[in-house]
Amino acid sequence: MEEKISEIKKEYLDNIKNADSLKELDSLFLALFGKNGVVTLLPKDFKNLSSDEKKTVGPLFNKLKTELENAIEKKRTEVRETSYQQLADESFNIDNKVETKKREGHLHLATKFKEEIIQLFEKLGFSQFDAPHIESEKYNFEDLNIPKDHPSRDMWDTLYIEPGKFLLRTHTSNFWPRLMEKKKTPLRAMSFDRCFRYEAVDARHSHTFNQFEIAVVGKAGEITMANLKYLSDYLLKGLLGKEAKSRFRPKYYPFVEPGVGIDCLCVFCHGKGCRICSNTGWFEIAGAGMIHPNVFKAAGLDPKEHSGLAWGFGPDRMLMIKYQIEDIRLFLEGDLKFLQGFNKP
Amino acid sequence: MKISLGWLKELVDYQLSSDELANQLSLTSIGVKQQTEDYLELDLTYNRGDLLSLRGVAYEVSAITNTPLKFLSDIPEDYTWAGKNLPQVKVEIEDEKLCPVYCVAKIENLKVEHSDDTWVKKLNDSGIRSINNIADVTNLVMLEYGQPMHAFSAKAIKNETIRVRVSKKGEELKTLDNKVRKLEDDLLITDSESILGMAGVMGGKDSEISEDTTTILLEAAIFDPLSIRQTSKRHGLYSEASKRFQHGLTKLRLLQALDGAIKHYQSLGGQLTAITLKGDFGQEKRSIDLSIQKTNSLLGVLLDEETITKALQKLNFTVSKKDSDTLEVIPPYFRMDINIEEDVIEEVARIYGYQKIEGQPLDGEKPEKLDQSLQKFIYNLKLALKDAGLTEVQTYSFFSTKVLQALKPDAVKIANPISSETEYLRTFIWPNLIEVVAKNIRAGFKDIAIFEIGKVYSPGPTESYRLSIALMNNTDNPIEELVSVIASIAKQSLKGLELKEGGMMKELETLFHSKRYASVEDNGKPVGDLAEVHPRFLNEFGIDKRVAILETRIGPLLINF
Numbered sequence: 051m052e053e054k055i056s057e058i059k060k061e062y063l064d065n066i067k068n069a070d071s072l073k074e075l076d077s078l079f080l081a082l083f084g085k086n087g088v089v090t091l092l093p094k095d096f097k098n099l100s101s102d103e104k105k106t107v108g109p110l111f112n113k114l115k116t117e118l119e120n121a122i123e124k125k126r127t128e129v130r131e132t133s134y135q136q137l138a139d140e141s142f143n144i145d146n147k148v149e150t151k152k153r154e155g156h157l158h159l160a161t162k163f164k165e166e167i168i169q170l171f172e173k174l175g176f177s178q179f180d181a182p183h184i185e186s187e188k189y190n191f192e193d194l195n196i197p198k199d200h201p202s203r204d205m206w207d208t209l210y211i212e213p214g215k216f217l218l219r220t221h222t223s224n225f226w227p228r229l230m231e232k233k234k235t236p237l238r239a240m241s242f243d244r245c246f247r248y249e250a251v252d253a254r255h256s257h258t259f260n261q262f263e264i265a266v267v268g269k270a271g272e273i274t275m276a277n278l279k280y281l282s283d284y285l286l287k288g289l290l291g292k293e294a295k296s297r298f299r300p301k302y303y304p305f306v307e308p309g310v311g312i313d314c315l316c317v318f319c320h321g322k323g324c325r326i327c328s329n330t331g332w333f334e335i336a337g338a339g340m341i342h343p344n345v346f347k348a349a350g351l352d353p354k355e356h357s358g359l360a361w362g363f364g365p366d367r368m369l370m371i372k373y374q375i376e377d378i379r380l381f382l383e384g385d386l387k388f389l390q391g392f393n394k395p
Numbered sequence: 396m397k398i399s400l401g402w403l404k405e406l407v408d409y410q411l412s413s414d415e416l417a418n419q420l421s422l423t424s425i426g427v428k429q430q431t432e433d434y435l436e437l438d439l440t441y442n443r444g445d446l447l448s449l450r451g452v453a454y455e456v457s458a459i460t461n462t463p464l465k466f467l468s469d470i471p472e473d474y475t476w477a478g479k480n481l482p483q484v485k486v487e488i489e490d491e492k493l494c495p496v497y498c499v500a501k502i503e504n505l506k507v508e509h510s511d512d513t514w515v516k517k518l519n520d521s522g523i524r525s526i527n528n529i530a531d532v533t534n535l536v537m538l539e540y541g542q543p544m545h546a547f548s549a550k551a552i553k554n555e556t557i558r559v560r561v562s563k564k565g566e567e568l569k570t571l572d573n574k575v576r577k578l579e580d581d582l583l584i585t586d587s588e589s590i591l592g593m594a595g596v597m598g599g600k601d602s603e604i605s606e607d608t609t610t611i612l613l614e615a616a617i618f619d620p621l622s623i624r625q626t627s628k629r630h631g632l633y634s635e636a637s638k639r640f641q642h643g644l645t646k647l648r649l650l651q652a653l654d655g656a657i658k659h660y661q662s663l664g665g666q667l668t669a670i671t672l673k674g675d676f677g678q679e680k681r682s683i684d685l686s687i688q689k690t691n692s693l694l695g696v697l698l699d700e701e702t703i704t705k706a707l708q709k710l711n712f713t714v715s716k717k718d719s720d721t722l723e724v725i726p727p728y729f730r731m732d733i734n735i736e737e738d739v740i741e742e743v744a745r746i747y748g749y750q751k752i753e754g755q756p757l758d759g760e761k762p763e764k765l766d767q768s769l770q771k772f773i774y775n776l777k778l779a780l781k782d783a784g785l786t787e788v789q790t791y792s793f794f795s796t797k798v799l800q801a802l803k804p805d806a807v808k809i810a811n812p813i814s815s816e817t818e819y820l821r822t823f824i825w826p827n828l829i830e831v832v833a834k835n836i837r838a839g840f841k842d843i844a845i846f847e848i849g850k851v852y853s854p855g856p857t858e859s860y861r862l863s864i865a866l867m868n869n870t871d872n873p874i875e876e877l878v879s880v881i882a883s884i885a886k887q888s889l890k891g892l893e894l895k896e897g898g899m900m901k902e903l904e905t906l907f908h909s910k911r912y913a914s915v916e917d918n919g920k921p922v923g924d925l926a927e928v929h930p931r932f933l934n935e936f937g938i939d940k941r942v943a944i945l946e947t948r949i950g951p952l953l954i955n956f
Contacts (some may be wrong), residue, residue: 054527055571071587071940077919107467112616114707124842130930130931130934133930134914134929134930134931137908137909137929137930138909138910140871140872140910140911141910142872142874142875142896142908142910142911142912142913142927143875144877144878144894144896146874146878147774147833147879148472148875148878148879149545149876150783150784150876150880151784151842151844151868151876151885152784153784153785153844154783154784155780155781155783155784155786156780156781156786157778157781157787157788158776158787158788159791160789161777162788168770174757175757175761175762175764177762177765177767178765178767178770179513179765180770182858183852183858184793184820184852184856184857184858199621199624199625200441201441201620201624201641202441202705204441205441209738209806209809209812209813209817210809210810210811211809211810212810213810213811213855216839216856218792218809222831234763236759236760236761236762236764237762238757238762239765244792244840244849246792248811248813249813250814251804257813257817258791258792258793266757267758267863268760269759270692270862271688271692271693272696272759273695273757274692274694274755275694275695275696275752276694276696276753276754276755277694277695277753277754277755277756277757278752279752279753279754280755280756280757281757282754283754290900297422297748297749297750298747298749298752299421299426300423300424300425300741300745300749301426301440302440302441302442302443304441305740307735307737307738307740308693308694308737308740308741308744309741310749311426314847315561322763329724340693340737343735343737344735357692359695363667367697372805381788381789382790382791383831383833383836384788384790384827384828384830384831384845384847385834385835385838386786386788386831386835386838386840386843387838389786389788390785390786391766
């Protein structure tokens with residue numbers, strides 16, 4: 051057996067040394083470690099050995115395995131590096147008019163959804179205003195009535211760049227103070243953009259996600275919760291069909307007062323209760339409220355002179371509900387089968 | 396917090412099933428996380444600290460179901476200690492800002508035993524384990540009144556003196572969970588010699604109630620919420636007690652709770668033999684002016700004075716008329732979240748009923764349109780790329796560990812990454828597209844043409860928009876087709892963009908094919924790269940096909956700090 055091992059070693063190390071293509075190395079690998087490879091089959095004969103022999107053969111066999119594996123890997127790198135030398139002989143003619151292949155193109159599901167929503171609100175006079183992803187604590191928290199060291203900060207699990215200074219914004223709401231401080235009121239603004247949270251990724255959660263948010267600012271007494279109700283219904287009907295409607299529940303967000311959670315009548319069971327809405331007839335979809343006086347103050351606007359509302363939701367979750375998508379990771383992990391499968395949602 | 400329904404019924408005479416109550420609470424008061432026949436678990440928010448007590452919940456339930464409370468409001472003459480001339484326990488407070496109120500009651504003649512079944516059931520329904528009768532009283536009282544309590548074994552306290560002070564450098568304490576904690580700016584309870592516990596967060600091992608305890612010093616105090624929050628955070632100790640201290644407590648409820656606790660101990664045969672009530676027990680009155688007109692304009696409804704007054708009175712607000720449009724409103728002492736007019740309006744709205752607010756379209760002046768050129772440019776570019784046969788992908792804003800290894804970029808670092816996969820922000824998009832190409836080759840794709848438009852980040856920090864394309868067309872020379880793809884969209888969507896062969900920056904040499912490279916220029920300024928990715932880089936991702944990429948800056952730099 052010892053002899054057989056040393057024979058295999060000699061023969062294959064030679065073969066590996068002489069190989070000069072990746073293909074050749076692949077077939078050598080198969081010949082050794084494939085289903086019927088010589089190394090794979092070798093242990094079958096071990097049962098005929100005496101226990102003394104086994105003691106010497108065992109380590110020899112393991113050594114053979116690693117040596118051959120390493121030799122192949124090393125040779126692969128060598129072959130590759132040699133082939134990289136040849137790249138210098140390749141050419142590039144930038145003026146060569148190569149015909150492009152016919153392919154069917156696709157927009158990402160979130161892009162189509164974003165456009166749908168943007169168009170809905172453009173009709174009502176809203177403009178997009180996008181704020182930075184890397185944000186200061188001032189715009190992400192302090193100006194939104196979430197003071198430093200206030201327990202309500204725990205509502206946002208935050209990824210920090212420099213604690214006390216920069217962070218990855220936890221919501222699109224950082225656009226309001228940035229826009230309001232320009233003092234161009236009245237305002238009807240919206241943003242559909244990326245946000246971040248300290249959250250482990252699984253089928254239902256992601257540290258990177260989209261938010262859509264609107265903010266309306268007008269003169270004192272002008273903007274009302276009745277407007278908020280209208281806009282909630284407008285969006286839900288626009289996206290999910292005429293049957294959809296909203297319902298307010300009390301909910302706390304430091305940057306609005308009153309603050310409400312918004313439920314949408316389940317469009318799958320018409321409010322009767324089904325698997326999708328966990329038998330409640332409604333699903334939680336958004337958060338909203340009337341802009342808090344402290345938010346106006348922070349932006350340098352007199353709260354006595356202004357009124358405003360804000361409405362925000364997670365489009366990823368809405369898409370998951372609308373298209374019965376089970377795994378949120380599909381949005382950001384580049385699975386082309388998924389991305390090209392949604393042709394005409 | 397879990398609300399024991401059996402216990403709640405002792406406090407308020409409501410007639411609803413567990414289902415109905417949960418539904419009504421979630422529509423008018425607060426979300427319900429979980430519900431069973433025995434308890435409801437509330438989805439507590441940071442404003443409603445009052446709902447961290449069963450009495451607080453009873454007030455709320457009474458208001459929304461129009462049913463009477465079963466406990467009497469407060470009569471100070473009935474407190475256990477009223478009219479008695481009891482000795483005091485010595486209490487010294489270093490800083491009254493950190494501890495505005497400190498009460499301690501000495502109770503003797505106790506015997507440590509198991510609690511009876513009613514107490515055990517109440518605790519179980521509330522999600523708290525029964526320990527022994529002495530400790531259980533502190534928990535029962537905390538649950539009912541919202542006031543945390545702590546019972547020290549009197550034997551362990553030297554000279555019967557209690558001090559409240561901030562820790563000094565180098566001090567240590569063995570807490571109830573048997574861990575030795577290094578103290579640092581933590582508020583402490585000590586006796587004349589040693590440390591008894593971290594105020595409001597966790598007691599020390601040495602003064603714990605033991606089998607043979609017969610005399611206790613019962614603490615009921617108010618500590619500075621911020622100090623408690625910092626100590627909790629620093630030591631990773633989050634308890635039912637520390638949560639309540641952080642939300643804020645009231646002096647009146649503290650006295651009620653102390654009285655309740657003493658009565659519980661008396662029912663166990665205990666005797667109150669000394670008491671100290673230290674601090675200013677005067678209640679500050681919060682009076683808020685509520686404009687009827689403002690209420691209606693904020694809500695978009697038409698409520699009259701009577702409707703508003705009735706809604707607030709249900710919630711125990713005191714309401715009086717100031718002038719034709721103004722009501723003077725005094726919130727009940729336990730609603731510490733009500734501080735401004737808008738807070739009061741929210742109360743009116745939810746009691747009146749959010750469902751009665753009818754939608755009204757926005758009217759008034761339409762604002763000036765903001766500059767939408769970047770957003771429109773990006774969307775049109777996406778459409779052009781789609782029409783050219785490319786599929787849009789969106790990838791994470793981070794670099795995976797694999798990309799980091801291959802690229803070694805100078806990137807923005809996250810101070811508290813979730814894992815090594817979220818430690819650095821991406822400086823390019825194309826390496827993420829290479830990962831997408833690899834993944835889809837493994838899934839059997841023979842031709843991959845993808846793009847992403849998104850942000851990249853650099854130290855500074857700054858961020859900017861980029862377009863990136865990757866093409867794997869199963870040939871040995873994908874870059875020439877990529878040039879054609881770009882040419883087909885450039886005329887319309889990327890005006891001014893030019894490709895100039897050669898001129899690769901030195902740091903890109905290991906990443907890209909030395910011959911197949913062009914710099915991307917926008918009106919003469921370099922803005923990006925067009926390249927065949929070096930096979931060595933691709934091999935790292937298990938790709939043995941050729942892949943060409945484009946990466947170019949689009950739109951203006953976004954730096955607004």
